[in-house]
Amino acid sequence: MSDYKIETKCVQAGYTPGNGEPRQVPIIQSTTFKYETSEAMGKLFDLEASGYFYTRLQNPTNDHVAAKIAELEGGTAGILTSSGQAANFFSIFNICENGGHLVSSSEIYGGTFNLISVTMAKMGIEATFVSPDCTPEELEAAFRPNTKLVFGETIANPALSVLDIEKFAEAAHAHGVPLIVDNTFPTPVNCRPIEWGADIVTHSTTKYMDGHGAGVGGAIVDSGRFDWMAHADKFPGLCTPDDSYHGITYAEKFGMGGAFITKCTAQLMRDFGSIQSPQNAFLLNLGLESLHVRMPRHVENGQAAAEFLAAHPKVRRVIYSGLPGDRYYEIAQKYLPDGGCGVCSFELEGGRDAAQKFMKKLRLIAIETHVADARSCCLNPATSTHRQMTDEQLAAAGIPAGLVRLSCGLENKEDLIADLEQALA
Numbered sequence: 522m523s524d525y526k527i528e529t530k531c532v533q534a535g536y537t538p539g540n541g542e543p544r545q546v547p548i549i550q551s552t553t554f555k556y557e558t559s560e561a562m563g564k565l566f567d568l569e570a571s572g573y574f575y576t577r578l579q580n581p582t583n584d585h586v587a588a589k590i591a592e593l594e595g596g597t598a599g600i601l602t603s604s605g606q607a608a609n610f611f612s613i614f615n616i617c618e619n620g621g622h623l624v625s626s627s628e629i630y631g632g633t634f635n636l637i638s639v640t641m642a643k644m645g646i647e648a649t650f651v652s653p654d655c656t657p658e659e660l661e662a663a664f665r666p667n668t669k670l671v672f673g674e675t676i677a678n679p680a681l682s683v684l685d686i687e688k689f690a691e692a693a694h695a696h697g698v699p700l701i702v703d704n705t706f707p708t709p710v711n712c713r714p715i716e717w718g719a720d721i722v723t724h725s726t727t728k729y730m731d732g733h734g735a736g737v738g739g740a741i742v743d744s745g746r747f748d749w750m751a752h753a754d755k756f757p758g759l760c761t762p763d764d765s766y767h768g769i770t771y772a773e774k775f776g777m778g779g780a781f782i783t784k785c786t787a788q789l790m791r792d793f794g795s796i797q798s799p800q801n802a803f804l805l806n807l808g809l810e811s812l813h814v815r816m817p818r819h820v821e822n823g824q825a826a827a828e829f830l831a832a833h834p835k836v837r838r839v840i841y842s843g844l845p846g847d848r849y850y851e852i853a854q855k856y857l858p859d860g861g862c863g864v865c866s867f868e869l870e871g872g873r874d875a876a877q878k879f880m881k882k883l884r885l886i887a888i889e890t891h892v893a894d895a896r897s898c899c900l901n902p903a904t905s906t907h908r909q910m911t912d913e914q915l916a917a918a919g920i921p922a923g924l925v926r927l928s929c930g931l932e933n934k935e936d937l938i939a940d941l942e943q944a945l946a
């Protein structure tokens with residue numbers, strides 16, 4: 522499907538039924554698969570043949586949907602995970618182990634910040650956080666001899682900064698390591714980080730891809746462009762034999778296009794088991810079929826809400842990269858020419874208390890720990906998703922305590938603005 526446009530891929534990529542087969546992606550609700558001989562099954566375990574034996578590692582429904590997401594991002598291989606958290610963990614841990622170090626943008630999702638700065642630190646992985654606005658010199662200074670990767674979010678949740686993907690990719694490649702970009706907010710409809718130099722792309726499919734608040738999930742896509750063998754000393758997990766898998770050397774056997782995702786499946790899925798259920802993969806695919814139709818409406822509503830809020834006297838500031846004058850307006854024009862997403866943030870005059878009072882008055886827009894689904898919702902990160910962070914960490918992440926994150930759904934924009942207006946009044 523790679524010659525087709527993104528709209529066509531959203532609808533049809535990843536699954537091509539044969540004669541008389543189901544038109545819709547079938548849900549293969551089976552933990553296991555039957556074989557005629559143990560030799561045939563042995564070949565699967567040895568990765569000598571491709572096929573299915575146990576759904577903790579691979580399932581056909583998931584593989585169809587992962588293949589669609591890989592096509593949308595312009596990658597060579599993909600995998601679904603049980604959540605966005607699992608996707609980011611796997612994408613990092615697949616190449617950065619005990620004794621390794623990574624460079625990350627400081628403006629990332631709170632859960633990912635916690636994963637990297639607390640949980641992965643306990644696994645012996647160190648991280649240096651840099652502002653997404655850092656100079657090339659500051660970025661350069663963050664690297665160490667044991668740096669294995671660079672990480673950032675295309676549009677940070679909830680800071681809404683836009684990553685200069687080319688700047689981060691150039692720095693990563695100058696040090697012989699890949700750039701991993703979490704592309705959850707724009708989705709491949711609005712930005713494809715691989716086209717700008719990213720090597721691995723991750724998603725919380727829980728957000729716009731599912732789009733209906735129906736299923737938690739994640740995805741990882743490999744661009745197939747990073748030459749692991751050219752930096753074999755840095756990536757022994759990919760470039761030397763895996764004793765836990767019959768001495769397979771992933772980068773040799775599966776090449777640049779397949780090594781990363783195969784190792785992710787054979788090692789990390791096998792051992793951590795964070796697989797997405799086939800049922801959820803099916804729901805995710807329904808969301809993907811309309812992603813290209815929904816994203817422009819999310820952007821339209823986000824833009825309208827941001828413009829209304831920016832003109833309101835009770836609003837101190839609005840963060841939305843589609844607003845001229847926003848810190849990221851120019852950079853968004855480059856990476857997000859069709860708009861970013863439906864999420865904007867704003868700070869009310871009166872800080873934390875005013876924010877909470879305003880949110881109580883909303884009728885249509887609900888208070889939820891969620892973004893990016895069909896129904897509009899909002900939250901105050903400092904008292905919810907980011908409550909584990911200190912005020913200093915909040916400031917570094919670009920999230921003042923009185924910030925409200927507003928996710929514009931697919932409703933009529935005049936109704937949304939009327940709700941904001943009456944709550945502000």
Ligand SMILES: *Cc1c(COP(=O)(O)O)cnc(C)c1O
Pocket residue numbers: 604605606607609630632633674677678703705706724725726727728737738739
């Ligand atoms: C929500 C989110 C995550 C975590 O995803 P889950 O599906 O909730 O585990 C990671 N990154 C970004 C940018 C997110 O918005």
